[in-house]
Amino acid sequence: MSRALEDVLFGDLTHKAQAITRVVSVGVAAALLALIAAIVYRFQDAGQFAGRLWEFFAWETTWVFLGKGLLGTLASAAAAAVIALVLGLVLLVGRLSRLRIARWPAVAVIEFLRGVPTLLLIYVCFLVLPSVGIKLSAYWMLTLPVGLSTAAVVAEVYRAGVLAVPRGQTDAARALGLSKAQVFASIVFPQAFRYIVPALVAQLVIVVKDTTFGYVVTYGELMQNAKVLIANYRSLVPVYLVVAVLYCLVNYAISRASHRLGRPVY
Amino acid sequence: MGSVSPLLAEYGPAFVQALLLTWKLTALSFVSGFALGIVITVARLLPLRPLRFVLTLYVEVFRNIPSVALLIFIVFALPDLNVVIDYEPSVILTLCLVCSAFTADYLRTGINTVDGGQIDAARSLGMQPMTIITSVVLPQALRSVVQPMTSLLIALMLSTALASQVPLPGKELTALVAKIANDSAAGIAAFAVAAAMYLASGLIIAWAGATLDRKVRILR
Numbered sequence A: 001m002s003r004a005l006e007d008v009l010f011g012d013l014t015h016k017a018q019a020i021t022r023v024v025s026v027g028v029a030a031a032l033l034a035l036i037a038a039i040v041y042r043f044q045d046a047g048q049f050a051g052r053l054w055e056f057f058a059w060e061t062t063w064v065f066l067g068k069g070l071l072g073t074l075a076s077a078a079a080a081a082v083i084a085l086v087l088g089l090v091l092l093v094g095r096l097s098r099l100r101i102a103r104w105p106a107v108a109v110i111e112f113l114r115g116v117p118t119l120l121l122i123y124v125c126f127l128v129l130p131s132v133g134i135k136l137s138a139y140w141m142l143t144l145p146v147g148l149s150t151a152a153v154v155a156e157v158y159r160a161g162v163l164a165v166p167r168g169q170t171d172a173a174r175a176l177g178l179s180k181a182q183v184f185a186s187i188v189f190p191q192a193f194r195y196i197v198p199a200l201v202a203q204l205v206i207v208v209k210d211t212t213f214g215y216v217v218t219y220g221e222l223m224q225n226a227k228v229l230i231a232n233y234r235s236l237v238p239v240y241l242v243v244a245v246l247y248c249l250v251n252y253a254i255s256r257a258s259h260r261l262g263r264p265v266y
Numbered sequence B: 001m002g003s004v005s006p007l008l009a010e011y012g013p014a015f016v017q018a019l020l021l022t023w024k025l026t027a028l029s030f031v032s033g034f035a036l037g038i039v040i041t042v043a044r045l046l047p048l049r050p051l052r053f054v055l056t057l058y059v060e061v062f063r064n065i066p067s068v069a070l071l072i073f074i075v076f077a078l079p080d081l082n083v084v085i086d087y088e089p090s091v092i093l094t095l096c097l098v099c100s101a102f103t104a105d106y107l108r109t110g111i112n113t114v115d116g117g118q119i120d121a122a123r124s125l126g127m128q129p130m131t132i133i134t135s136v137v138l139p140q141a142l143r144s145v146v147q148p149m150t151s152l153l154i155a156l157m158l159s160t161a162l163a164s165q166v167p168l169p170g171k172e173l174t175a176l177v178a179k180i181a182n183d184s185a186a187g188i189a190a191f192a193v194a195a196a197m198y199l200a201s202g203l204i205i206a207w208a209g210a211t212l213d214r215k216v217r218i219l220r
Helices: A005-009 A015-045 A051-058 A060-096 A100-115 A118-132 A138-164 A167-175 A180-217 A222-233 A236-262 B004-045 B049-064 B067-081 B087-112 B116-124 B129-144 B146-165 B173-183 B187-216
Strands: none
Touching: A005 B004, A005 B116, A005 B129, A015 B049, A051 A060, A051 A222, A051 A236, A060 A100, A060 A138, A060 A180, A060 A222, A060 A236, A100 A138, A100 B187, A118 A138, A118 A180, A118 B146, A118 B173, A118 B187, A138 A180, A167 A180, A180 A222, A180 A236, A180 B067, A222 A236, A222 B067, A236 B049, A236 B067, B004 B049, B004 B087, B004 B129, B004 B146, B004 B173, B004 B187, B049 B087, B067 B087, B067 B146, B087 B129, B087 B146, B116 B129, B129 B146, B146 B173, B146 B187, B173 B187
């Protein structure tokens, strides 16, 4: 069925129903405009349009500073993604192994890392590890936990991809005399990887979101830099609004990319 | 794990309270977010352009914004707009908004699994569009989203950790671990206990979700 459900539901309205729909649409639009007006009034009323709160957005230094924060976010997210891709592969190989001694620890690690909040892992790196003598830089206190918890999810995504490759291909390759490792590396995994590229890119959205916790360990990412700006200019609402928009744009771009990659290749 | 038992002797009741608070935050935000998500899904089906546009924007915004950024905005920025919400409702509101956006997204996918022919059939029986939505489309869509909703509930449960970012009067699990790690050298043991509690909660939810899914799944 290629027809969208709402078109089937409301596809062929009578003239009267169409007229009603139009009137109600205008009513809804008016209500939404009233809502926007109320929000604007609220800003005005609370003095949030004062030039002092917004003027520094006209300065180049502000955007350079926010840009640095965004770069910090992306640098941490990129390294976390690499950790996740590599460690996820290691966990996958363990998970698929027929040796219990490899499989059980892999399952345990995956379930553990997936079942514990990333923020808790960040606190462990931040508060607990130093007490046993392991000191990480702020960058790694953020990147390592994010990478670890993503790795467990990525391992499961990989596994879904591997299971989606038809079993007959493995049998055929084995019959041709390839070793198990060869079959995995040159037949199964390359195809599995293509299946799951959209899911992996979508996972990147979660990585970017998780790096927001960078301010907990005072790593200079977007949120942390936003807090510095707020401390400097005493401008809470504008800065947080701008930062929220930036996060939404970055993640929306990643989501769109994931959708594009998800379209079949012919 | 010799250090766990002295820890439990000292902080045992605190851990129980933290676990209960984690569950409470999860349950309240899930129930409200799920209900709001259903309302949004239905409203998005109505042939009202402006409403559809705004709700699509709503879903994209709350799906893509980091929950912490949203929480910090609600707790620290809204008071500047003379909107003051207490800490605990702020956490629930944050998670509810995020949950509703994902629910609306999943339900939309679930709705797409309903065959258009069923709608034609229902209309030819003289059913009104709203009746079709509530008695033909939604029941099937809801039954098909049990698995993604289970994952969402687990993710939501883990997200309650962000409550540690605001000075909540009670402490949930992550805040408790941070406090114990700050005050004493029992950080690792505290982490182990909290991790076990999170894992157990996740397993319970996963089991309940799988059981429900087996009961209501539509075999096609």
